Amino acid sequence: MSTVLEQELVGLDQILGAAELIAPYAVRTQLLASPWPGLWLKPENLQPIGAFKIRGAVTAISRLDPTVRGRGVIAHSSGNHAQAVAFTARAFGIDAHIVIPDNASPRKVQATRDLGATVELVPFGQRFSRPTELVEHTGRAMIPPFDHPDVIAGQGTVGLEIAQDAADVEVVLVPVSGGGLISGVAAAITALLPHAKVIGVEPELAGDAAASFRSGRRTAWSPADTARTMADGLRAFSVGELPWRHIRAQVHDIITVSEDEIADATRRLILEARLVAEPSGAVATAAYLHHRDQLPSGRTVAVVSGGNIDPAVLRALMADV
16 A cells, blocks of 8 residues: 555656646757766756746646636745746736745846736745735735645656656756755656666755755755855755655755855856856756766766856856856
8 A cells, every 4th residue: 555655746647747738838858968978968948938947837827727827826936936937827818926035136036027927025034924925815826836746747847858868867966946846857757767866966055955865854944044055046945845755755865066066067068068057057067077976877867957047147157267
């Protein structure tokens, strides 16, 4: 008999269903051979909103009851999920009200507004409480950034495509923040390529998931701690509850990379792989470039999760090149 844990995990059927839902909106990104032998890149920076988040947003909004969806949606995000929800809401002809912490990238904030969403900037500590208030007052549906089965199923289409395009892959490197992406990828890879190992990567300065993985207990870091990393898309201070169950059951390891390693990978993706990645999107590549000794051997795919780099950050990173 299946355990409660197994019953709660997102399954392959949900991910296959999500793949059908997202097909009109998201790009089926192709694996690219990298300049570094043995590594292939999954370029989610090429999505219409510049990040993988479109997959989960489209899946979650598509699966809302039409009457509920018609009232509009609410979300909270540091930027990429915000753009994904705004893009999807516009495609469905509904309103989106999105709460963004005031330390978010100005470029991501403006991009969200340009997609037609109402943006409300709040102190980081109100990132979760303010959206809850809005849901209570408006009756709109919340589209969570990571801790929801529909969102995880949508992000799982990244893993589904990897499995379909590279059945011999042995290692999949995935950025970790709230855990929606790695949960979905791990669910798909576990179902289709059980021999392959899914490994999470996050910044040392926002290493709550790695610390949780080592201790076996989901723990949170303070927002002040995680805000130190340049990888602004990975500043969640704890993985979600459902992602944590996936991580415990289906993820082989989680490792961390330094700020210098993230910066180096971002530059090298631009100059050598010719892919514009934001620091958050470069962490998986950073693990391959700088921590090969910590990784299993074999054909490896690194997910380049996003390319919405702030121009000021880009200028600083490239100043000495």
